[in-house]
Amino acid sequence: MKITEKFAEGSKNAKYVEVFQYSGLATLDILLQCALSYKGNIQDVGESHPYVKAVKRMIELTLHRCLNINLYPEFLFKLSPSGKEFFKLCDFVHEFSEDIISKRKEDLKENADTEKRRQLDFLDILLTARDESGKGLTDEEIRTEVDTFMFAGHDTTSSVLSWSIYSLGKHKDIQDKVYEEVKRVVGDKQYVDCEDISKMKYVSCFLKEVMRHHTPVPVISRMLDEPCVIEGVEIPKGSFIDMAIHHAHHHPDVWEDPWEFKPERFVGDKHHDMDPYSFTPFSAGPRNCIGQAFAQNEEKVLIARLINRFEISIDPEHEVEHFIEVVMRAKNGIMASFKERT
Ligand code: HEM
Numbered sequence: 306m307k308i309t310e311k312f313a314e315g316s317k318n319a320k321y322v323e324v325f326q327y328s329g330l331a332t333l334d335i336l337l338q339c340a341l342s343y344k345g346n347i348q349d350v351g352e353s354h355p356y357v358k359a360v361k362r363m364i365e366l367t368l369h370r371c372l373n374i375n376l377y378p379e380f381l382f383k384l385s386p387s388g389k390e391f392f393k394l395c396d397f398v399h400e401f402s403e404d405i406i407s408k409r410k411e412d413l414k415e416n417a418d419t420e421k422r423r424q425l426d427f428l429d430i431l432l433t434a435r436d437e438s439g440k441g442l443t444d445e446e447i448r449t450e451v452d453t454f455m456f457a458g459h460d461t462t463s464s465v466l467s468w469s470i471y472s473l474g475k476h477k478d479i480q481d482k483v484y485e486e487v488k489r490v491v492g493d494k495q496y497v498d499c500e501d502i503s504k505m506k507y508v509s510c511f512l513k514e515v516m517r518h519h520t521p522v523p524v525i526s527r528m529l530d531e532p533c534v535i536e537g538v539e540i541p542k543g544s545f546i547d548m549a550i551h552h553a554h555h556h557p558d559v560w561e562d563p564w565e566f567k568p569e570r571f572v573g574d575k576h577h578d579m580d581p582y583s584f585t586p587f588s589a590g591p592r593n594c595i596g597q598a599f600a601q602n603e604e605k606v607l608i609a610r611l612i613n614r615f616e617i618s619i620d621p622e623h624e625v626e627h628f629i630e631v632v633m634r635a636k637n638g639i640m641a642s643f644k645e646r647t
Pocket residue numbers: 340453454457458459461462465521522525526586587588591592593594595596597599600601
């Protein structure tokens with residue numbers, strides 16, 4: 306697994322490694338490979354990869370727009386320098402997805418036999434989907450689905466992986482428990498089996514606590530299509546409302562010691578007796594996250610592989626502070642060291 310090599314290499318060259326940069330590249334490679342059977346080799350190129358650079362800059366420009374009310378109207382944004390840069394990057398990001406799709410279409414035509422043997426992936430489903438009248442998705446519809454998947458499926462998982470590494474390094478007692486369980490379930494294998502995933506019960510509780518305490522998608526927004534009354538205040542139809550999941554995850558009426566990191570609060574699925582909206586890292590309702598099962602399995606495999614090989618510590622001198630940039634990041638990153646276990 307490349308990310309373990311990157312952490313091992315990084316820890317040899319410097320005592321502490323910045324975690325977010327490597328985890329973002331790894332989760333993008335994983336998503337491209339699993340959903341689109343595309344070998345992006347993003348981790349080999351690093352942060353200078355044009356797709357990675359473009360997405361990073363687009364997030365910065367989106368935040369800049371959110372903080373400038375003058376840029377809210379689409380036509381003003383389009384005329385501004387930041388809007389022009391944003392739409393140019395948008396075109397580039399779309400071209401990246403279109404390229405993956407057109408390569409697959411060619412492969413399907415030219416290598417039908419090898420293609421049949423390949424495992425079905427998300428892109429196959431999009432390319433072959435038909436409605437009742439036999440009509441498939443248009444090229445643009447396929448491209449927007451691929452864009453959503455690439456965006457929704459890699460920054461989120463990277464945030465959870467980075468905060469998991471931070472939490473393991475910060476709480477050595479919890480790291481020991483995670484390691485004991487992984488050692489018992491996975492043993493000395495260099496991979497994690499499907500059956501291993503469901504046996505890692507403590508790792509599940511640990512992951513849930515990471516997603517509660519360091520909520521990966523801290524805020525989601527909706528436009529009201531009908532008026533809504535919240536605590537006696539009527540909010541009119543057409544209003545945009547933000548739902549602060551991170552705050553709900555720390556509400557003292559709901560959570561005991563909300564600012565303490567305690568995976569034990571999820572042991573035995575205790576939280577199942579709670580209000581179902583008290584813990585919603587993947588949102589809730591009809592538009593909740595469709596990648597949640599995949600994401601949780603991915604995180605468990607990554608954590609198991611990392612903890613089986615390394616003892617993780619964080620730099621005690623480095624201040625770590627939550628910073629919301631669509632997903633939950635750390636203001637100055639997370640510095641961790643990865644010591645090979647003997
Ligand atoms: C730990 C990782 C993840 C977290 C915390 C997460 C969280 C979320 C949340 C909160 C939403 C709702 C957004 C909203 O209502 O505005 C969402 C939607 C979505 N997620 Fe995830 N996600 C994760 C991983 C993934 C992965 C790996 C994929 C793809 C493989 C994915 C695909 C999607 C898609 C396509 C939507 C839009 C669903 C719709 O609008 O109907 N997510 N995710």
